Amino acid sequence: MNYKNFPMVPRVVFGRGSFNQLSEIISPKRLNTKAPFIYLIDDVFKNDAWLTSRVALSYDDRIIFVSSEEEPKTTQVDDLVEDIILSFKERPSGIIGIGGGTILDLAKAVSLMLTNEGGAKDYQGWDLIKNPGIYHVGIPTISGTGAEVSRTTVLTGPTRKLGINSDFTPFDQVILDSELIKDVPTDQWFYTGMDCYIHCVESLTGTYLNTFSQTYGNMALELCKEVFLEHNLTEVESQEKLMMASWHGGMSIAYSQVGVAHAMSYGLAYLLGIKHGIGNCIVFDHLEEFYPEGVKLFKKMKKIHNITLPKGICADLSDKDLDIMINTAMGLEPLWENAIGKNWKKTITKEKLKSLYQKM
Amino acid sequence: MNYKNFPMVPRVVFGRGSFNQLSEIISPKRLNTKAPFIYLIDDVFKNDAWLTSRVALSYDDRIIFVSSEEEPKTTQVDDLVEDIILSFKERPSGIIGIGGGTILDLAKAVSLMLTNEGGAKDYQGWDLIKNPGIYHVGIPTISGTGAEVSRTTVLTGPTRKLGINSDFTPFDQVILDSELIKDVPTDQWFYTGMDCYIHCVESLTGTYLNTFSQTYGNMALELCKEVFLEHNLTEVESQEKLMMASWHGGMSIAYSQVGVAHAMSYGLAYLLGIKHGIGNCIVFDHLEEFYPEGVKLFKKMKKIHNITLPKGICADLSDKDLDIMINTAMGLEPLWENAIGKNWKKTITKEKLKSLYQKM
Numbered sequence: 001m002n003y004k005n006f007p008m009v010p011r012v013v014f015g016r017g018s019f020n021q022l023s024e025i026i027s028p029k030r031l032n033t034k035a036p037f038i039y040l041i042d043d044v045f046k047n048d049a050w051l052t053s054r055v056a057l058s059y060d061d062r063i064i065f066v067s068s069e070e071e072p073k074t075t076q077v078d079d080l081v082e083d084i085i086l087s088f089k090e091r092p093s094g095i096i097g098i099g100g101g102t103i104l105d106l107a108k109a110v111s112l113m114l115t116n117e118g119g120a121k122d123y124q125g126w127d128l129i130k131n132p133g134i135y136h137v138g139i140p141t142i143s144g145t146g147a148e149v150s151r152t153t154v155l156t157g158p159t160r161k162l163g164i165n166s167d168f169t170p171f172d173q174v175i176l177d178s179e180l181i182k183d184v185p186t187d188q189w190f191y192t193g194m195d196c197y198i199h200c201v202e203s204l205t206g207t208y209l210n211t212f213s214q215t216y217g218n219m220a221l222e223l224c225k226e227v228f229l230e231h232n233l234t235e236v237e238s239q240e241k242l243m244m245a246s247w248h249g250g251m252s253i254a255y256s257q258v259g260v261a262h263a264m265s266y267g268l269a270y271l272l273g274i275k276h277g278i279g280n281c282i283v284f285d286h287l288e289e290f291y292p293e294g295v296k297l298f299k300k301m302k303k304i305h306n307i308t309l310p311k312g313i314c315a316d317l318s319d320k321d322l323d324i325m326i327n328t329a330m331g332l333e334p335l336w337e338n339a340i341g342k343n344w345k346k347t348i349t350k351e352k353l354k355s356l357y358q359k360m
Numbered sequence: 361m362n363y364k365n366f367p368m369v370p371r372v373v374f375g376r377g378s379f380n381q382l383s384e385i386i387s388p389k390r391l392n393t394k395a396p397f398i399y400l401i402d403d404v405f406k407n408d409a410w411l412t413s414r415v416a417l418s419y420d421d422r423i424i425f426v427s428s429e430e431e432p433k434t435t436q437v438d439d440l441v442e443d444i445i446l447s448f449k450e451r452p453s454g455i456i457g458i459g460g461g462t463i464l465d466l467a468k469a470v471s472l473m474l475t476n477e478g479g480a481k482d483y484q485g486w487d488l489i490k491n492p493g494i495y496h497v498g499i500p501t502i503s504g505t506g507a508e509v510s511r512t513t514v515l516t517g518p519t520r521k522l523g524i525n526s527d528f529t530p531f532d533q534v535i536l537d538s539e540l541i542k543d544v545p546t547d548q549w550f551y552t553g554m555d556c557y558i559h560c561v562e563s564l565t566g567t568y569l570n571t572f573s574q575t576y577g578n579m580a581l582e583l584c585k586e587v588f589l590e591h592n593l594t595e596v597e598s599q600e601k602l603m604m605a606s607w608h609g610g611m612s613i614a615y616s617q618v619g620v621a622h623a624m625s626y627g628l629a630y631l632l633g634i635k636h637g638i639g640n641c642i643v644f645d646h647l648e649e650f651y652p653e654g655v656k657l658f659k660k661m662k663k664i665h666n667i668t669l670p671k672g673i674c675a676d677l678s679d680k681d682l683d684i685m686i687n688t689a690m691g692l693e694p695l696w697e698n699a700i701g702k703n704w705k706k707t708i709t710k711e712k713l714k715s716l717y718q719k720m
Contacts, residue, residue: 003375005385005533010370014572014615015363025365173365176572211600212374212536215608219579240571248575255374 006254009138009149011173014243016236019139019177023056026094026173029135035093036060038084040107042099042141043067051098051141051180060088068102071269071276074120074157077109084114091115094135098180100192101145101154101276104138108153108169111136120164121157129166138171141180143242144192144277146199146250148174154276160328161270176247178239190228190307191277193242194298196249197224198280201294202259203252206338210255217252220245228301259339260290263332264356267325272313282309286359290339314357326353366614369498369509371533374603376596379499379537383416386454386533389495395453396420398444400467402459402501403427411458411501411540420448428462431629431636434480434517437469444474451475454495458540460552461505461514461636464498468513468529471496480524481517489526498531501540503602504552504637506559506610508534514636520688521630536607538599550588550667551637553602554658556609557584558640561654562619563612566698570615577612580605588661619699620650623692624716627685632673642669646719650699674717686713 013021026037036059043065045051055063064080084092091114097107111133113120123129138148147153151170152163184192200221203213223245227238265279274282285302288295302309314322330336330353336344373381386397396419403425405411415423424440444452451474457467471493473480483489498508507513511530512523544552560581563573583605587598625639634642645662648655662669674682690696690713696704 002381003373003378005371005373005381008368008370008372010368011365012368013363013365014570018363021362021365178571210374211538211597211604215579215583215601215604218582219575222578223575237571241575244571244575248579 004255007151007167007170009171009174012176013174014176016179016240017177018175019051019180020054022054022096022137022139022175025175026096026137029094031093032090033059034088035090036062036088037094037096038092038110039063039096039098040066040080040103040110042103045098045141062087066099066103066106068100070273071156071161072102072106072109072154074124074155077106077113077120077155080106080110081113084110092134094137096137096139098139098141100140100142101147101195104140104145104147105153105155107136107138108133108147108171109155109164112153112164112166112168120155121159123164123166124155124157124160124162126165127167129164129168132168135172137173137175139175139177139180140243140246142184142188142192143181143246144194144196144249146196146246146253148176149247149250150253156270160331161266176243178236178243181239181243182235186305187307188277190305191275191281193224193228193245194281194284194301195277196220196246197228197298197301198261198284198294199258200224200249200252201291202261202339203256205291205294206256206259207341208256208338213252213254213256216248216254217256220249220252223248225297229297229304257334257338259335260287263329263335263339264353266332267329267357268313268360270328271321271325274313278309282313282360285309286356311360314360317357322354322357323350325357326350329353364615367511367527367530369531369534372536373534374536376539376600377537378535379411379540380414382414382456382497382499382535385535386456386497389454391453392450393419394448395450396422396448397454397456398452398470399423399456399458400426400440400463400470402463405458405501422447426459426463426466428460430633431516431521432462432466432469432514434484434515437466437473437480437515440466440470441473444470452494454497456497456499458499458501460500460502461507461555464500464505464507465513465515467496467498468493468507468531469515469524472513472524472526472528480515481519483524483526484515484517484520484522486525487527489524489528492528495532497533497535499535499537499540500603500606502544502548502552503541503606504554504556504609506556506606506613508536509607509610510613516630520691521626536603538596538603541599541603542595546665547667548637550665551635551641553584553588553605554641554644554661555637556580556606557588557658557661558621558644558654559618560584560609560612561651562621562699563616565651565654566616566619567701568616568698573612573614573616576608576614577616580609580612583608585657589657589664617694617698619695620647623689623695623699624713626692627689627717628673628720630688631681631685634673638669642673642720645669646716671720674720677717682714682717683710685717686710689713
């Protein structure tokens with residue numbers, strides 16, 4: 001029996017307005033004046049002086065605005081890394097990701113690929129990274145994915161959507177400033193929050209669960225219920241609690257795994273480019289047979305917040321397309337094993353997944 | 361407004377039997393064959409082959425058995441450090457503490473004092489440590505104090521009982537193996553578990569609390585209630601849950617503080633040498649006016665587990681002795697400010713504390 005020696009984020013600040021401390025926190029990490037800090041920032045903040053005016057650029061420091069319209073890709077990581085290598089004489093002092101799961105995952109991957117040879121696609125999988133990455137900082141501006149605390153960075157590559165899972169992946173520093181999530185549009189707030197809710201349900205009902213993960217999962221689930229089902233929180237409380245739900249939800253995966261919704265959502269993302277949050281919601285809505293209580297509560301939350309999910313997205317797909325999605329989903333063996341058990345292949349057949357996808 | 365950049369334990373293993381992985385985990389940290397690993401182990405394990413046979417000694421590695429009968433002292437830390445410096449040509453590769461709060465705090469302090477000049481008493485306080493300590497590993501064999509995760513090591517010095525609080529204090533590695541706490545005597549199990557329960561109550565009702573600390577505190581409190589109030593857990597579940605309660609309880613102090621029970625218990629420890637766990641219980645039992653709900657539940661747990669606390673321990677104390685205890689307790693200003701608020705000095709007078717101590 002061998003238990004994972006789990007890497008935790010070694011430094012975390014939590015507090016309303018703590019984003020103002022960024023410069024003070026990273027300054028001691030500057031290697032020299034030619035080794036810049038590179039800020040990867042969600043381009044929704046491009047003309048937002050409220051945020052960008054607080055990013056203090058010195059020497060060769062640079063902001064790169066990145067769109068989070070699409071899921072992060074291995075080629076996008078490679079392009080960013082090449083751009084950084086060609087633009088500066090020295091390796092950066094640090095990579096700072098400011099955004100949601102997409103931007104945070106890009107920041108983690110860029111940090112790793114600056115110190116590991118080859119392309120990002122070569123490292124999709126478990127523990128393939130050889131060298132520690134560049135010092136990297138995560139600052140979430142939307143909450144739910146758990147990317148700020150996880151040991152993975154999930155990328156869509158040429159042949160699959162799969163994470164770079166390694167002990168070097170987690171951020172060296174995280175800043176949790178709930179004020180940064182105040183302007184998230186309701187739909188996006190709901191989809192990303194539900195990512196947390198769904199992976200808690202998957203983790204807590206899974207066969208991999210141990211007490212460590214269970215305690216984090218329970219806390220995250222309770223916080224999600226407070227945020228999405230109750231009506232007695234102030235806006236600030238709601239933002240702070242969702243931020244902590246995401247944090248604990250990410251930790252709940254430490255000794256656990258996600259499940260059916262994530263596996264099938266990866267299929268939707270790979271073939272149709274459907275983003276992770278909404279993809280999870282579209283799938284989870286049809287998973288009563290696997291997660292009866294969880295789906296019931298999900299439908300209740302959907303109703304409270306007036307969320308309408310897209311329908312019929314798989315209606316016109318060819319068998320070939322469906323096969324691609326099914327193969328992507330079924331390739332994620334640990335997720336199925338966690339959800340169903342060691343004998344998952346007896347019940348999870350191609351026909352079964354086809355019939356599920358066709359409902360979506 | 362400035363928020364603490366909180367250091368988290370960067371590596372943690374959780375699992376029944378994970379103690380067997382110790383050697384594999386620390387081996388890569390060996391600096392050279394002359395730089396030993398020093399194991400500080402609670403001397404209750406002295407003739408316990410079940411535990412000690414699994415500590416693999418190589419080269420100059422050494423086990424030092426330490427009694428936890430008394431609270432850890434600054435002089436004890438200095439003696440251990442001197443002994444280690446005189447015994448080995450090189451600085452150790454690592455310090456591994458295997459025991460309860462006393463041993464874990466000693467391991468943290470020895471690690472720090474091997475790389476910082478002077479005596480341990482010089483560093484009692486906040487952020488006085490200049491240099492990172494030696495690589496240090498914490499392996500709890502009793503649960504509740506949160507010492508495995510905290511940024512302090514609480515020591516009794518020549519003039520006061522006070523922690524060495526610093527960013528360098530937390531362990532570099534923690535191993536949470538619930539099997540190691542299976543043989544803790546009931547009284548000790550209760551007192552140490554109540555340390556967790558009491559600091560959760562103090563943290564959750566305090567004025568310093570923020571949402572980060574609140575979520576950890578809630579999680580720990582719920583786990584304490586399960587362990588000490590309910591009757592439907594298996595032994596293993598109960599051990600695992602208490603271990604996680606201690607972990608989360610320690611984290612709940614990150615942006616918070618303990619309160620009245622801890623402040624007054626420090627007085628009992630300083631003058632009478634009363635150990636932390638039982639000291640907290642003795643004090644908390646008389647704090648209905650500060651923590652009405654918390655104390656009610658505490659009394660219920662005490663009854664369920666048939667715990668009888670010592671009485672009349674302050675009955676024969678002189679006014680001079682009472683003054684020493686009162687001054688120790690009142691010196692812990694942040695604890696009172698957290699418990700009562702900024703104007704705590706209006707209600708917390710020497711007379712007030714005297715009347716409370718005289719009940720104990």
